[in-house]
Amino acid sequence: DAGLQIDVVAPRPEFVYLPGMIWIPTGLRSGADLTLSLNSFFARQRVNFHAGRVTGVENGGRTVVTDKGKIENDGLIISSGGRFIKKLPGIEHAITPCEGIPAAEKIRDRLASMEDGGTIAFGFSSNPKEPSAMRGGPMFEFLFGIDRWLRKQGRRDRFELVFFTPAEKPGQRLGEKAVKGILSTMAKRDVKTYLGHKIKGFEADRVITEGAEFRADLIIFMPGMTGNKWFAESGLPLSEGGMLKANRYCQVEEQEKVYVAGDSGSYPGPGWMPKQAHMADLQAEAAAANLVGELNGDQPSATFKAELVCIIDSYDTGMMVYRTDKRNLVTPAFSGFHWAKRLFEWHYLREYRK
Incomplete structure (x- = not known):
């Protein structure tokens, strides 16, 4: 939507590819390999970056409080991870x-x-x-x-x-x-x-x-893990474990134009549904689609698929695991899966390296 302005609040304008950290202890990756500046990406996407740490929200999420001041918004997606x-x-x-x-x-x-x-x-x-x-x-x-x-x-x-x-x-x-x-x-x-x-x-x-x-x-x-410390004073509904309670649309329960994606949230779904980067991506897609819909006067309708996809890597080999409500696939260890995981890293980070 050309009429929307996107603001991102984070301590630094950088992206750290956490899945690659498994290779740091054995020297396959360094911290520099996995830390990417987002300045160019934000410029291309016309994103306004605010350097700061979020310390709370006010007015039902319409005001984000940071250690550098307050930021007003018409819609909010919280994706600040777990603690x-x-x-x-x-x-x-x-x-x-x-x-x-x-x-x-x-x-x-x-x-x-x-x-x-x-x-x-x-x-x-x-x-x-x-x-x-x-x-x-x-x-x-x-x-x-x-x-x-x-x-x-x-x-x-x-x-x-x-x-x-x-x-x-x-x-x-x-x-x-x-x-x-x-x-x-x-x-x-x-x-x-x-x-x-x-x-x-x-x-x-x-x-x-x-x-x-x-x-x-x-x-x-x-x-x-539990939720961020500031959740407790936010006035937003929390699960028993301290996460933001979300419905199947990734909307924080009983909140208007407030969404959550990734480890910050507690979502309906099967008991095996993981806290995993792939799930966070799926939840973020649903949250973004529904927030744009709400801003355009529509009701949330996009949901996310409960899907576990991972390669359990072992330095130079790997075992593939896939799980949904209907299927559960586990493969024997195979060197090709290690290289598939490295290829996925290259593909995922390509957009941010431009």
Whole structure:
């Protein structure tokens, strides 16, 4: 719509391709590879960029409050991501890789310093009040990728790799076939597992669960997610897990011209529906279409498909997982899927590199 003005609020005019962070610890990618300036893209798309951090909304979403001032709007899409729950005692001793490039680089540097080997612990948990608010898939990729990388270097025998999670069946959102494949791969790669026990906390060199505790020289852990801190004071409806409550149109419930896409929202759908970049893209498309419709006087009608698509990468190979309400496909590991994932990255980022 030529009559619309688009304003984007973010700390910096840049895009960080988070799916590629799994390759930073093993040197296949650097932070610079995955960080793209959006200045040229915004200029081409005639987008007005506002540098700042959002601290709240007022007037039912019509006013966005930032640390640099207030911005008025006629329609709002919130896509500010989730926030990791950092309440476990000693969690400062664990690295949460999906927090950003600095975290992935810290893993890289810690691995480089472990010349004599050691124990690396990989784990994740969910938000008990919103089980879908979790990041399990990347943890399998960090685990399998680092395992494969160490084997390529001829150093795997110096390391013990351990995987832990409160879930008895890790990866269950991917489907039963995927769970079997993941656990089978862990067994084949000599990964020790601690499954089904609540995590009590961490020490500098130790993981403590209700069922057992074990030492670790490097702890890589992804806690469950909740909503942004400012959500609580926004007046917008929240799910029990702290996310913005959305309907099937990605409209924040009972709000006019306020939408949400991605990890910030809690959406109706099957229990396996993931917090995943692909789902965020589908939700963003629906949110944008419905907001434009509302601004033109129409009722929201665009919905998003519940669809899980991912390649669980292992440094130079990968396993494809696809799930909808009607299908659940899991392929054997194949080097072609690794290259397909790298090709998708190139294709996805091409528009922003112009």
